[in-house]
Amino acid sequence: MSYRCPLWVMPLIFFLSLPVQADEQTLRVLAWPGYADSDVVAGFEKRFNVKVEVTMVGSDEVLRSKMTENQGGNFDVIAANTAEVHYYADQGLLQPLRPERIANTSRQLPRFRDYSRIPDVVVDGRIYAIPYVWSDMGLIYDRKQFSQPPESITSMWDPKFRGSVLAFNTSNHNFSLASLSLGGDPFRIEAADFPRVSEQLIALRRNVLTFYSLPEEAAELFRRHNVALLFANYGRQQLKQLRDAGIDVGYVIPREGALAWLDCWAISRGARDPVLANVWINYMLEPGVSNLLTERQGLPNTLQEPNEGGPSNRLIWLRPVEDDKRRTELWQRIVSGERPPLVQQ
Incomplete structure (x- = not known):
């Protein structure tokens, strides 16, 4: 009987098969409060034997100023709403993504996997972000x-x-x-x-x-x-x-x-380790991690419908x-x- 490797393991195998370089083992994350809590970060660090540096922002204006410093070279992976993703993609500050390399995208609700119907995730025919949380x-x-x-x-x-x-x-x-x-x-x-x-x-x-x-x-x-x-x-x-x-x-x-925002994970053009950034996105889409965000912050994630007031046809995405x-x-x-x-x- 043959053994089929689970999809979620593939990014880990790919990452662990790469040569270890000391200067590539720190992942630099730019995110909003609650998106990368200390216990979530510690779990990632322990599982993948890496270090994570998290920088928090409290507004789109601060996020934009951080991203435009050094042409995005100060961070590997960022959390931003779709309108900001479009701006960063236009400015050449992001790398295109391959969702098939992020296995846990298969766990997401169908409407968050249909990138062609999500405003500003696809720019000039390329996918630049993976939906994570919305409201x-x-x-x-x-x-x-x-x-x-x-x-x-x-x-x-x-x-x-x-x-x-x-x-x-x-x-x-x-x-x-x-x-x-x-x-x-x-x-x-x-x-x-x-x-x-x-x-x-x-x-x-x-x-x-x-x-x-x-x-x-x-x-x-x-x-x-x-x-x-x-x-x-x-x-x-x-x-x-x-x-x-x-x-x-x-x-x-x-x-x-109602205006509505959809925050996504995206990879900076200046990412030192895009593979590790993909592994981070995959980790954040694990049910246990995404559900923690919902339990603690009350924000709907992209894996399950919200408990109260499901999706409305009156949402106006930013x-x-x-x-x-x-x-x-x-x-x-x-x-x-x-x-x-x-x-x-």
Whole structure:
């Protein structure tokens, strides 16, 4: 009787068959908090007898600055959303991937293996990223303050909730939300429409309690200030945090749809050991590892459907926007209380 080697073993055999070089045995990982916890990293190091250096980021802006230093040569494998993957691929900062060399991709849900239908994973006919974790960015609401769940994203602008709304401090997503609330394209705002969208954001600034940066900060503000409505930039991770804190909250996808992010693993052009980077991606797609992320952070992984509110047909996956720089400059003026010249009367 012949013995067939399990698929998941193949990347390990390939890696262990290579000559050992001391300067190639450290894997440099650039990721978000919760994606590479110390026990997960220790398990990888022990199994493959290598060292892992993890650098954490808290925003796409910081991630981009890290990746553009030394043309991506400071890291081997990164976690980034699909819109950022497209940007990095266009800049020549990533290596194309061969999913068939990452055996655990076969464990993923079919929709995460159909790369042709996932925006920005395929660039110029090449696959640059493997989906890992995702979330819609819905609305979290205090059940005590709503007789019915909010139906529209425009609830964030409702005057009766003035001072009890939390929004995320970011330029791209807020312009996308404002455009969406006005019935426009969230990622392609025409020049003639910027004044109207900017006015909508000025109105939002006046209605919110504040703009938060981290999910822990939002949870504390929600608890202390009797917040009614929260735009969940971190999605279901924030829902879990609030419920774990004993707060009675609900979660909805508004009728206009919800922005949604899909974070992927990608390999930097400057990776010193692409094979080891593939082994890392394969390891992160093991059920035990992916499920830990879901249990700890409340984020859906790509191996199984979420426990609450499965995939929605109203998800709007993040895409590259028409002008990052313009959005950033205008947002800095808006959030500081300065009226942008673009929208002055």
